[in-house]
Amino acid sequence: MAKAAETPERKKARRSLLGKKIGMTQVYTEGGRWVPVTVLQAGPCTVLQVKSPERDGYAAVQVGFDQTRKPRRKPQQAYLEKIGASPQRFVKEIPFVEPGALIDGGEKGAGGEGAGGKDGGVAPGARVGVSVFKDVKWVDVRGVTKGRGFAGVIRRYGFNSGPKSHGTKNIREPGSTGMHTDPGRVHRGKKMPGHLGAVKRKARNLAVMRIEEAENLLLVKGSVPGPNGGYVYIEESLRKK
Numbered sequence: 001m002a003k004a005a006e007t008p009e010r011k012k013a014r015r016s017l018l019g020k021k022i023g024m025t026q027v028y029t030e031g032g033r034w035v036p037v038t039v040l041q042a043g044p045c046t047v048l049q050v051k052s053p054e055r056d057g058y059a060a061v062q063v064g065f066d067q068t069r070k071p072r073r074k075p076q077q078a079y080l081e082k083i084g085a086s087p088q089r090f091v092k093e094i095p096f097v098e099p100g101a102l103i104d105g106g107e108k109g110a111g112g113e114g115a116g117g118k119d120g121g122v123a124p125g126a127r128v129g130v131s132v133f134k135d136v137k138w139v140d141v142r143g144v145t146k147g148r149g150f151a152g153v154i155r156r157y158g159f160n161s162g163p164k165s166h167g168t169k170n171i172r173e174p175g176s177t178g179m180h181t182d183p184g185r186v187h188r189g190k191k192m193p194g195h196l197g198a199v200k201r202k203a204r205n206l207a208v209m210r211i212e213e214a215e216n217l218l219l220v221k222g223s224v225p226g227p228n229g230g231y232v233y234i235e236e237s238l239r240k241k
Helices: 074-083 153-157
Strands: 016-028 034-042 045-051 060-067 088-095 138-144 147-151 194-197 200-212 217-221 231-236
Touching: 016 060, 016 088, 016 217, 034 200, 034 231, 045 074, 045 088, 088 231, 138 217, 147 153, 153 194
Parallel strands: none
Antiparallel strands: 016 034, 016 231, 034 217, 045 060, 060 088, 138 200, 138 231, 147 194, 200 217
16 A cells, blocks of 8 residues: 655645734843844734635635725625625635634634634634734745835946046946857846846744734744835744744
8 A cells, every 4th residue: 555645844734824014123032132023913814715625626725914995806796795704905825724724713704604614614704813823933924025126236236336437437337248259149147237126035934022912913033025014924934943
């Protein structure tokens, strides 16, 4: 009999939640050490769908964050009204989880079954807060970095500027980019001016310094990609436990 394949480490279930970056501040540890921290609003998130392997082929929980008055498209709006949930600005699936394995303590929604669905997990309409990270010490945070627009090579790649005296005209230019007769072209991937920022980045292994369950705030050590008010995806770290 063949042995069942083990689940890869990167696909194992880990606690995850949607949130928003509030800003940076500082806290002091019990030993009096000053620590810079980023304040994240982790939830409350509304459970929109629960995917099961029997019906959908995989297990996941679709959650939404940040309510809005703007209606969604008609099929989505009809489903939201059916489960008694309001439209959400930021919607994402928490993958590789069994329903109810990661999300617990959910509050009962207006049209859902709360935290006690038919499968023993969370039903659509339930609300989930930062309490899912109660016992988590390290998290990974994914976000979109600040967009800087079109930038030159000095700002984009840290090139040195040229001499600013003796009649030189090459002060902030990238310099020579191409070749002579052979190969007679610019190599692919050459560092040149272009769009800077607005890319997906992940900050790994951020220590959880404090959790404010009443306000759904999560304070993590260090910086997080993105501007203040930008949406982030928070998940339990795999490298540190």
